[in-house]
Amino acid sequence: MSQEKKFQLSKNELNVQFDNIDKIKSIYEKKYKDKTLLAHVHSYGCQQNVSDGEKIKGMLALMGYGFCDSPDEADLVIYNTCAVRENAEDRVFGNVGALKHKKRRNPDMLIGLCGCMTQQEHIAEKIKKSYPHVDFVFGTHALPKLPEIMYDAIKQNKRIFDINEYDDEIVEGIPIQRDQTFKAWLPIMYGCNNFCTYCIVPYVRGRERSRTSAEIVKEFKGLVAQGYKEITLLGQNVNSYGKGLEEDINFSQLLRMLNEVKGDFRIRFMSSHPKDATKELIDAIADCDKVCKHFHLPVQCGSDRILQLMNRHYTIESYMELIDYARKKVPDIAFTSDIIVGFPQEKYEDFKQTVELVKKVRFDSIFSFIYSKRVGTKAAEMEDPISVEEKSNWFQELLETQRSIGKERYKECVGKTYRILVEGEGKTGAEYLTGRNDGYMIVDFKGEQNLIGQFVNVKITQALNWALLGEIVE
Ligand code: SAH
Ligand code: SF4
Numbered sequence: 001m002s003q004e005k006k007f008q009l010s011k012n013e014l015n016v017q018f019d020n021i022d023k024i025k026s027i028y029e030k031k032y033k034d035k036t037l038l039a040h041v042h043s044y045g046c047q048q049n050v051s052d053g054e055k056i057k058g059m060l061a062l063m064g065y066g067f068c069d070s071p072d073e074a075d076l077v078i079y080n081t082c083a084v085r086e087n088a089e090d091r092v093f094g095n096v097g098a099l100k101h102k103k104r105r106n107p108d109m110l111i112g113l114c115g116c117m118t119q120q121e122h123i124a125e126k127i128k129k130s131y132p133h134v135d136f137v138f139g140t141h142a143l144p145k146l147p148e149i150m151y152d153a154i155k156q157n158k159r160i161f162d163i164n165e166y167d168d169e170i171v172e173g174i175p176i177q178r179d180q181t182f183k184a185w186l187p188i189m190y191g192c193n194n195f196c197t198y199c200i201v202p203y204v205r206g207r208e209r210s211r212t213s214a215e216i217v218k219e220f221k222g223l224v225a226q227g228y229k230e231i232t233l234l235g236q237n238v239n240s241y242g243k244g245l246e247e248d249i250n251f252s253q254l255l256r257m258l259n260e261v262k263g264d265f266r267i268r269f270m271s272s273h274p275k276d277a278t279k280e281l282i283d284a285i286a287d288c289d290k291v292c293k294h295f296h297l298p299v300q301c302g303s304d305r306i307l308q309l310m311n312r313h314y315t316i317e318s319y320m321e322l323i324d325y326a327r328k329k330v331p332d333i334a335f336t337s338d339i340i341v342g343f344p345q346e347k348y349e350d351f352k353q354t355v356e357l358v359k360k361v362r363f364d365s366i367f368s369f370i371y372s373k374r375v376g377t378k379a380a381e382m383e384d385p386i387s388v389e390e391k392s393n394w395f396q397e398l399l400e401t402q403r404s405i406g407k408e409r410y411k412e413c414v415g416k417t418y419r420i421l422v423e424g425e426g427k428t429g430a431e432y433l434t435g436r437n438d439g440y441m442i443v444d445f446k447g448e449q450n451l452i453g454q455f456v457n458v459k460i461t462q463a464l465n466w467a468l469l470g471e472i473v474e
């Protein structure tokens with residue numbers, strides 16, 4: 001999306017950046033003495049972005065920053081942005097606009113923007129022109145260069161923009177400050193090659209590249225040793241993992257490898273693309289006791305005609321074949337999905353096929369979105385005659401359909417016992433805790449706070465609209 005020319009990251013990139021971290025630290029020590037500066041880092045969008053945010057925090061922590069939850073007390077604000085839909089971008093512009101007054105009160109405050117949104121040239125231009133209080137902007141490719149970018153901005157007291165597309169080498173070893181102590185994100189690959197015609201991700205995240213299995217296993221074992229109970233493998237298309245690596249490995253083999261690691265934990269992964277989801281993968285899910293019996297398999301639409309226009313490379317028949325195979329092999333497997341409503345050229349007949357598919361598969365839950373036009377994608381060129389009002393009506397119809405299926409799915413769980421990772425306080429009321437089962441369903445139950453971060457067995461007693469209720473059993 002930005003310059004055609006590719007830029008090189010230095011072979012020695014990490015050391016260069018550690019030098020910059022030291023330089024910033026010594027500037028701050030002189031200027032602020034013993035005061036701990038606070039940073040507010042907020043990541044929008046998907047888990048990949050959240051994971052990038054943890055690397056940003058890792059680098060900032062080494063510079064001496066502490067962290068705060070609100071921009072109000074912050075000496076540094078970084079918004080790590082998402083570009084997947086227009087409303088995600090609008091929200092960021094609104095929040096960045098609001099920082100103007102805060103900076104007036106605290107002129108030393110630094111403001112940085114990064115992530116998928118800023119990787120687009122027209123957005124970087126807009127920030128340059130209309131948001132002069134933003135001090136530095138960098139794209140997804142320049143993430144490892146954050147210390148250098150910040151040092152230049154501080155030292156030269158000028159605005160720095162770096163949205164170059166650096167080469168696709170993965171920089172390993174960036175420090176990570178994780179948000180949680182028992183659940184961890186572990187990226188296994190970056191970027192996407194699929195170019196679904198509606199989607200901005202391949203333009204802003206670059207080409208698909210996988211980490212070596214050795215690096216993944218090393219990080220994974222480290223997490224298990226630190227006591228992490230749930231590790232989620234991340235990628236825009238995790239099941240195409242391994243392509244382009246020198247070693248001969250695919251995603252199913254990686255899952256089997258990680259399942260061998262000793263310890264009490266579970267493994268999740270997301271997202272999978274149906275075109276790369278194989279029976280071999282289902283077999284691996286079935287065989288690996290630590291892999292959650294949950295498959296997030298975004299179908300996007302129930303009409304073959306639209307799937308083709310979306311460049312998705314599968315049919316509803318092949319999708320159903322996979323679901324049927326999985327349900328035979330892993331009887332209690334849970335399916336969730338992403339669905340786009342109102343893709344250009346989509347007619348009500350196409351949409352009806354989506355509703356039919358949802359009824360047929362009976363997903364546990366779906367994440368549905370009204371199509372949002374993204375500059376630079378192929379779908380943005382297609383004629384899109386259906387009004388937003390009509391698309392909203394379709395969207396409501398889909399929500400209603402899924403709501404009643406979800407309700408039935410929840411009712412089927414009453415009387416069953418699940419292993420739950422306790423995540424925090426529940427919404428049901430005081431004394432309640434909440435967690436998720438293997439299949440990603442929310443379960444609330446009464447229990448002591450010290451169970452947070454542990455596994456417990458919970459017998460389901462009641463199905464609410466948004467969660468299951470249960471009680472702890474031995
Ligand atoms: N790589 C993942 C996630 C992509 S973004 C995958 O392929 O599953 C998450 C979801 O956002 C997508 O699955 C899709 O349903 C939705 N999405 C992407 N682009 C969109 C757009 N332009 N308008 C509306 N929804 C979109
Ligand atoms: Fe976007 Fe498709 Fe890639 Fe997912 S697989 S990130 S929807 S282009």
Ligand code: F3S
Pocket residue numbers: 044045046047048049081082083084116117200201204205
């Ligand atoms: Fe958004 Fe970028 Fe993720 S566009 S969904 S943050 S990959």
